[in-house]
Every structure is written in C-alpha cells, then in structure tokens.
Amino acid sequence: MEKEFDFKNMGKQMPYRTPDDFFGKMQKQVLERTRAGRLDRRHRVRRIAWAALAAAAVMLGVVFFPTSRPVTEELPSHSLVVSADLDHSYSEAMDHYIESMSDEELAEWVELSENDIFIN
Amino acid sequence: MINEDKIREVCASHPERGFKLLMDHFQQPIYWHIRRLVVSHEDAEDILQEVFIRIFRHLPQFREESSLGTWIYRIATNECLRFLNMRKEQAVSAEEVQEELMNKLMASDYVDYENEMAVKFQQAILMLPEKQRIVFNLRYYDELEYEEISRITDTKVDTLKVNYHYAKEKIKEYMVNN
Numbered sequence: 024m025e026k027e028f029d030f031k032n033m034g035k036q037m038p039y040r041t042p043d044d045f046f047g048k049m050q051k052q053v054l055e056r057t058r059a060g061r062l063d064r065r066h067r068v069r070r071i072a073w074a075a076l077a078a079a080a081v082m083l084g085v086v087f088f089p090t091s092r093p094v095t096e097e098l099p100s101h102s103l104v105v106s107a108d109l110d111h112s113y114s115e116a117m118d119h120y121i122e123s124m125s126d127e128e129l130a131e132w133v134e135l136s137e138n139d140i141f142i143n
Numbered sequence: 144m145i146n147e148d149k150i151r152e153v154c155a156s157h158p159e160r161g162f163k164l165l166m167d168h169f170q171q172p173i174y175w176h177i178r179r180l181v182v183s184h185e186d187a188e189d190i191l192q193e194v195f196i197r198i199f200r201h202l203p204q205f206r207e208e209s210s211l212g213t214w215i216y217r218i219a220t221n222e223c224l225r226f227l228n229m230r231k232e233q234a235v236s237a238e239e240v241q242e243e244l245m246n247k248l249m250a251s252d253y254v255d256y257e258n259e260m261a262v263k264f265q266q267a268i269l270m271l272p273e274k275q276r277i278v279f280n281l282r283y284y285d286e287l288e289y290e291e292i293s294r295i296t297d298t299k300v301d302t303l304k305v306n307y308h309y310a311k312e313k314i315k316e317y318m319v320n321n
Contacts, residue, residue, distance in 0.1 A: 027319070028314075028318040028319050030283075030311070033264055035283075035284055036258065036260075036261045037179070037265065038254045038255045038258045038261040038262045038265060039175075039254060039265075040253045041174075041184060041253060042184075042253070045188075046170055046174070049174075049191060049192065053166065053199075054159070054162070057196065058159075060199075
C-alpha cells in the first residue's frame with residue numbers, strides 16, 4: 024500500500040534561516056533610507072523654489088530694462104541683481120514653508136518638477 | 144497585539160513612528176512570504192527593503208479599498224514577480240528559473256539542511272508552477288482567506304481554490320515518490 028503524506032505532520036516548518044538580528048538591522052536600514060529620501064525631497068523642492076524665483080526675476084528684469092536702452096556700462100546679470108537683493112527673511116520663510124510641507128506635498132512638487140522642461 | 148487601524152492612525156499623525164509600527168507588524172511575515180518565493184536570503188533581503196521603501200512612499204495614497212495587510216502583500220508579491228520576470232526577460236525559460244531557485248535552495252548558507260523533510264517540502268513547492276506556488280504559500284503558510292488572495296493576485300476565488308487543490312495534490316505526490 025502506498026504511504027500517505029500528511030500536511031499536519033509537516034506543519035509550517037521551513038528550513039530557511041536568517042542571519043542574527045536580521046530584522047532589527049533591516050528595520051534600521053529602511054528607516055535610514057526613508058529619512059534620507061525625505062531630506063533629499065526637501066532639498067529638491069528648495070532648489071525648484073529658487074529656480075522659479077530666479078526665472079520670475081529674469082522676467083521682471085526683461086520688463087523693467089527695455090532692450091532698446093543703450094548700454095553705457097556693464098551690468099551684472101539680472102538674476103544676480105535680484106539674488107543679491109533678496110531679503111534674508113524671505114529665504115527663511117521659504118525654508119519654514121518647505122519644512123512644514125507633508126511628504127505627499129513634497130512628492131507632488133518633485134513629481135511636477137521632474138516633468139518640467141524649464142526646470143530640468 | 145496592535146491592529147491595522149491603530150497603525151494607520153499613528154502613520155497619519157506621526158509618520159515615522161507609524162511606519163516603525165507598520166514594520167514591526169509586517170516585516171517578518173512579508174520577509175517569509177518573499178523568501179518562499181525567491182528562495183535566496185540575499186534576494187529576499189533586497190526585495191524586502193524595496194517593498195518597505197515603496198510602502199513608505201505610497202502610504203499617504205493608500206485608499207483603504209482593501210486592508211493594509213492585503214495591500215502590503217500585493218506590493219510584495221508584485222515585487223517578487225518583477226524580480227522573477229527579470230530573469231525570464233533575459234531569455235531564460237520558466238523551467239530554467241525554477242531550476243535556478245532549486246539550486247539556490249540546495250546551496251545556501253541560510254538553509255538548515257539537517258531538517259531534510261522541510262527541505263524536501265520546499266523542493267516540492269518549488270516544483271509547482273509560479274501561480275500555484277503563490278496561492279499555496281499564501282493559503283498554507285500565511286493562512287489568508289481566498290478573498291484576500293484574490294485581491295492580492297487579481298484572480299477569481301474559484302480559480303484559486305482549484306489552484307490550491309492541485310498544488311496540494313502535486314506536493315503530496317512529490318513527497319511520497321521522492
């Protein structure tokens with residue numbers, strides 16, 4: 024008579040093992056990666072905000088400095104003029120705003136910027 | 144034991160603490176699920192890390208159309224299939240992928256070869272076609288309901304029941320004849 028195999032005798036045992044403290048180390052690694060990812064997203068959003076600001080400044084420069092005006096002296100580039108004049112408090116306010124953004128909002132910003140041909 | 148509602152609640156108010164709770168709760172079952180599918184500890188480790196990074200990124204978009212557990216199992220299963228399909232894209236046949244998995248089972252630092260019955264049982268599971276293997280593991284080891292497995296694998300419940308039945312028959316046959 025053919026012998027029978029009984030799943031109950033086998034149960035859930037498996038021959039697989041893991042290195043010591045594998046799960047503890049894995050959790051640490053993943054949490055570190057998520058933290059690094061969040062910081063990276065904040066930096067990228069900050070860069071996007073600065074790029075947008077610089078673009079706006081250049082546009083303003085074009086409006087206020089008509090091209091027909093004779094150039095009598097060498098001017099620094101418009102974006103530099105604006106950058107230099109930027110109030111420090113504005114920069115702080117922007118940092119504060121970026122810090123307060125949720126991960127979802129940051130992800131949306133980053134996603135938006137990745138598809139923006141003017142920023143990339 | 145902490146439940147899924149509590150995890151979601153903490154994730155919404157304190158994302159990092161919530162995510163840690165989520166990992167405490169799901170890390171081990173998800174690792175074993177992945178390990179049973181890809182066999183090698185090293186591959187399972189890489190996939191597990193990717194799965195949790197993916198979960199962290201997409202958690203705010205989780206719409207509660209299924210339970211958190213089902214959603215996580217679905218991400219993990221898809222990630223395993225993506226990994227296994229990568230080999231198939233490199234012009235390796237399904238049989239060769241199966242053979243590779245079998246070789247990994249027989250040559251690993253993280254397999255207890257003294258437990259011969261358990262090794263043979265895993266060999267029997269690895270002989271199954273991919274879909275049957277997934278269904279068998281989710282039902283037998285994780286004890287998930289067919290409805291849940293259906294949402295994870297996008298397969299009808301009746302089909303899953305048939306798959307599970309055939310899988311058990313094939314495993315029995317392998318265990319008796321080898």
